[in-house]
Amino acid sequence: xxxxxxxxxxxxxxxxxxxxxxxxxxxxxxxxxxxxxxxxxxxxxxxxxxxxxxxxxxxxxxxxxxxxxxxxxxxxxxxxxxxxxxxxxxxxxxxxxxxxxxxxxxxxxxxxxxxxxxxxxxxxxxxxxxxxxxxxxxxxxxxxxxxxxxxxxxxxxxxxxxxxxxxxxxxxxxxxxxxxxxxxxxxxxxxxxxxxxxxxxxxxxxxxxxxxxxxxxxxxxxxxxxxxxxxxxxxxxxxxxxxxxxxxxxxxxxxxxxxxxxxxxxxxxxxxxxxxxxxxxxxxxxxxxxxxxxxxxxxxxxxxxxx
Numbered sequence: 567x568x569x570x571x572x573x574x575x576x577x578x579x580x581x582x583x584x585x586x587x588x589x590x591x592x593x594x595x596x597x598x599x600x601x602x603x604x605x606x607x608x609x610x611x612x613x614x615x616x617x618x619x620x621x622x623x624x625x626x627x628x629x630x631x632x633x634x635x636x637x638x639x640x641x642x643x644x645x646x647x648x649x650x651x652x653x654x655x656x657x658x659x660x661x662x663x664x665x666x667x668x669x670x671x672x673x674x675x676x677x678x679x680x681x682x683x684x685x686x687x688x689x690x691x692x693x694x695x696x697x698x699x700x701x702x703x704x705x706x707x708x709x710x711x712x713x714x715x716x717x718x719x720x721x722x723x724x725x726x727x728x729x730x731x732x733x734x735x736x737x738x739x740x741x742x743x744x745x746x747x748x749x750x751x752x753x754x755x756x757x758x759x760x761x762x763x764x765x766x767x768x769x770x771x772x773x774x775x776x777x778x779x780x781x782x783x784x785x786x787x788x789x790x791x792x793x794x795x796x797x798x799x800x801x802x803x804x805x806x807x808x809x810x811x812x813x814x815x816x817x818x819x820x821x822x823x824x825x826x827x828x829x830x831x832x833x834x835x836x837x838x839x840x841x842x843x844x845x846x847x848x849x850x851x852x853x854x855x856x857x858x859x860x861x862x863x864x865x866x867x868x869x870x871x872x873x
Contacts, residue, residue, distance in 0.1 A: 592833045611824065643702045692861075707737065707738065
C-alpha cells in the first residue's frame with residue numbers, strides 16, 4: 567500500500583489528502599457536536615448587506631460602507647488608468663497588456679460593433695468608464711475588508727471593539743445599479759430624440775411595416791419595453807452580484823450558523839471557495855461586460871434609421 571502511494575503523482579496526493587481532511591473533518595465534527603442542530607433565530611443573513619451610517623457628511627449624505635466602496639472603486643479606477651497611461655512602453659507589462667485588451671474589447675466588440683463610427687467616438691468614453699468602474703467595483707467586492715460594524719457582529723479583543731472582515735460590494739445595493747441604469751436610460755433616450763425628434767423617436771420604436779389594428783397592440787408593448795430597459799439594466803447587475811455574495815456567505819458558514827449545524831460549515835466550505843472563485847473570476851467581469859454592451863446597443867438602436 568505504501569509503495570503504491572509513493573508512486574502517486576503530487577497532484578493526486580494533494581487531492582486525496584484534501585478529500586481525507588474534508589470528509590474526516592466532517593465526520594469528526596458530526597461526532598463531536600451531533601448531526602442535529604437548533605435553528606439560530608437571531609442570525610439574519612440580510613444583515614450582511616445592512617448599511618450602518620458611520621458619520622454624517624452633509625445634507626442627506628452619510629458615510630457608510632457603500633459610500634466607502636464607491637470612493638475606493640472610483641479612486642482605484644482613476645489611479646489604475648493614470649498609472650498605465652504614464653507607464654506605457656513598447657514592451658508592455660502584464661498590467662498594461664490586460665488594460666490594452668480591455669480597451670480593445672470596449673472599443674471593438676462593445677462600441678464599435680453596435681454603433682457607427684461617429685457614435686462610437688462620441689460615446690466610447692462613457693461606455694468605457696461604465697465598464698471599468700463596474701469591473702473594479704465588482705472585483706473590490708471579493709476583497710475582504712473590515713467594514714462590518716454591526717454591534718452584534720463586532721470582534722471584542724482586549725476591551726476594544728473591532729469590525730469584522732466582510733465581503734461587500736457596492737453593486738449589491740440596488741441604488742448603485744439604479745443610478746448607473748438611469749444614466750444609460752437618459753442617455754439613449756436623449757440621443758434618440760436628438761436624432762429623430764420627439765415624434766420621430768416615438769415612431770422609431772415601432773417595428774417597420776406595423777400599422778392598422780396591429781399598431782394598437784404593438785405600440786403599448788414597445789413603449790413598455792423601452793421603460794423596462796431601465797429595470798432590466800438595474801436588476802440584472804444588482805441581482806447577479808447580490809445572489810453571488812449570498813451564495814458565498816451561505817456556503818462559507820452562513821447556512822451552518824442559520825441551522826445551528828456545526829459540521830455543515832466544514833462540509834460546505836469547499837463549495838463556498840469554488841463559488842467564490844467562479845464569481846470573482848467570471849461573474850465580476852461578465853456583468854460589467856453585459857451592462858456596457860447593453861448600454862452600447864441601446865444607444866446604437868436609439869439613433870438607427872428604420873428600413
